[in-house]
Amino acid sequence: MTSVQTLVERRERLLGPGNPLFYDDPVHLVRGEGVWLHDADNNRFLDCYNNVPCVGHCHPRVVKALCEQASQLNTHTRYLHENILDYAERLLAKFDASLDRVALACTGSEANDLALRIARVNSGGEGFICTNATYHGNTTAVAQLSSIFEPIGGYGEHIRMVRWPDSYRPIGGLAGDALADAYVDEIKAAIESLERSGLRLAGMIACPIFANEGLPDVPRGYMEKAIACVRDAGGLFIADEVQSGFGRTGQWWGHEQSGVVPDIVTLGKPMGAGHPISGVVARGALLDNYRRHEMYFNTFGGNPVSCAVALAVIDVIDDEDLVANAAAIGRYVLDGFTELQAKHELIGDVRGRGLFFGIELVNDRETREPAAERARTIVNAMRHKGVLMSKIGEHDNVLKLRPPLCFSRDNADFLLATLDEVLAAV
């Protein structure tokens, strides 16, 4: 087998340095099945990180749908084909009735880029609000809304960043309604700041569970008030469901938790379980009005193969009851993490929704000083004990876990036991 070092050297030579790679000792994967990944040395890893293969790695029904359609026809949407229509129907049925149109693309970045333009056309504004610890994708326009990396040329004057609704380090030490209001005040201030610059608000984009920010327990009422505030200023609310969608949270969509219905929803990652497909779901009037102003055609977007795959993903989620599984196993895992918190001083906070977890590590529970270095140590130690996960958050100290939705109680027990061991050794 090719050694890891050789592969790393080939990567540098062909792709250049600076291509992100997980772990101090990178993993060379060769096979995946369900929640398991296998490396070239026959080690097996429990995948507690990858949300993209949401139905499990290489799900036979998804692979079958892919192969059958790819053997038959793959074209673009300038010809008629049932697949895109069958898929659109199935997908839209999972949303509130007001969200009744879809446009398909290939990546979450493309979906968010398109959503920004839909918001611009329909609001007549150009200003956008995002949080101060997020990432929404990699196009030039979307990189402007990603506070984690500064974009080439710096931020435009049309961008305003607001504090994310941190529940563990609450703004002003507030709680309850007062805390939600304080975070919403940030949005109001951003809108006023845009107005002072002579810019009208086009919209706000946010992941409804603030996954990149660190998966906070969003203060009750925050989302409703935030959206109302954005709409009052003539803007649209874009829910970036690229991470939170397709059952991840134990509900179909992350925004369901808050009870509010966004104006525009963007979809990606798990949509095709690894096959490049993404989409924008919106109120018909918004998408139709956009299309009157700009022609949008995506050569690969909505092709028969992508739609066959994405349809199989919804079928599997439904038939295997994976949303309910995410909710049930998610609760079980969260309870387990809470027990670990009682045992290990390092765990400052445990948060989660469905099968998406954040474990916030602190050097001191009193000061809540982020334990970023130890988070890194733990992620690497878990990799060597056969569990793949990562870390995230404004302070880079939150263990990030998002296993495939078919994660079982046995898998959870293995994860919990391994993490317990690793925490004890740090």
Add this chain to the structure above:
Amino acid sequence: MTSVQTLVERRERLLGPGNPLFYDDPVHLVRGEGVWLHDADNNRFLDCYNNVPCVGHCHPRVVKALCEQASQLNTHTRYLHENILDYAERLLAKFDASLDRVALACTGSEANDLALRIARVNSGGEGFICTNATYHGNTTAVAQLSSIFEPIGGYGEHIRMVRWPDSYRPIGGLAGDALADAYVDEIKAAIESLERSGLRLAGMIACPIFANEGLPDVPRGYMEKAIACVRDAGGLFIADEVQSGFGRTGQWWGHEQSGVVPDIVTLGKPMGAGHPISGVVARGALLDNYRRHEMYFNTFGGNPVSCAVALAVIDVIDDEDLVANAAAIGRYVLDGFTELQAKHELIGDVRGRGLFFGIELVNDRETREPAAERARTIVNAMRHKGVLMSKIGEHDNVLKLRPPLCFSRDNADFLLATLDEVLAAV
């Protein structure tokens, strides 16, 4: 079978109006094989339009590579995998040695969006030049460089459009070197105009065969002089090979024709024969410097399945000698079109390179008045006689043909005979 009307209505309801659809009587495709497409009523069409399935529809080797890898593993590039490295090696070997790094994405739009940023970082400028009759993709940033559709919010002050090197309606009635110089003067003027606005040039982006503009016979020396002029001003030249790449022109890359080597090359459409994969190939120093300034990670870009597919596409092109086929059959078809030109007054000009053809229709050969309406009639008539093609160009009067690269002499004879018939009846 579902009627065309029902499908059109479902599209409007689910996707909204304004989704582009080919032909007055849209085609409902169900199956593809080689150069043939089949509709739901068992009609078969000779595909003279689709460059994406470059090796032919549903090529067994490409489908096999797709299915095998999809059954085994599909992840992202934060784990090590051979496929992306094997592919990068094969791909880069097709370029001049100076173009020695690749970044992979999913769509041509993403590739161009990334190329613009690579040019910005490395030039220190922000101004871009494109032609006045082109399209490079659909992200917010790339739409700025697409003169065919006006972008949301209008064009930025950093964009300058220059006249494309039209050979049939030459600027100032010039010819030869004087014509090339006149078009290059447009680029010089654009650079000066940017400077007057206090903007430095970042680069120029162009399809090396000016496919969207109408596939002109580019005046000899134009490309060399254009690139020199851009480089003299500190800018980079981006060759958008999304249409012209992968053997289409009878050479591997469209830019080979001119003998110049671009700084950055973008790839898309035929790269995965329909599977969503795209890329940016550049001089290592340019891509590496970009990566020092901005993290670029694409969840689906360069995944093992996409790379297996793209590798199979190169294998098939090589093993079936499709580049040579494109050159040989291309010449045969072009000769046939030239014979049709002698016979049909409507054909003002015939142009082509490999298996990419433009037939310019005019109402009057003297005045060269564009015959856009008759171009439309012919495209629709050909569809009813079993040949799929389209039209393009600044005046929308150029018949556009780009069949799969496995197009045969028999296919060519069928195309030529059908076009002869249709032209006689217009």
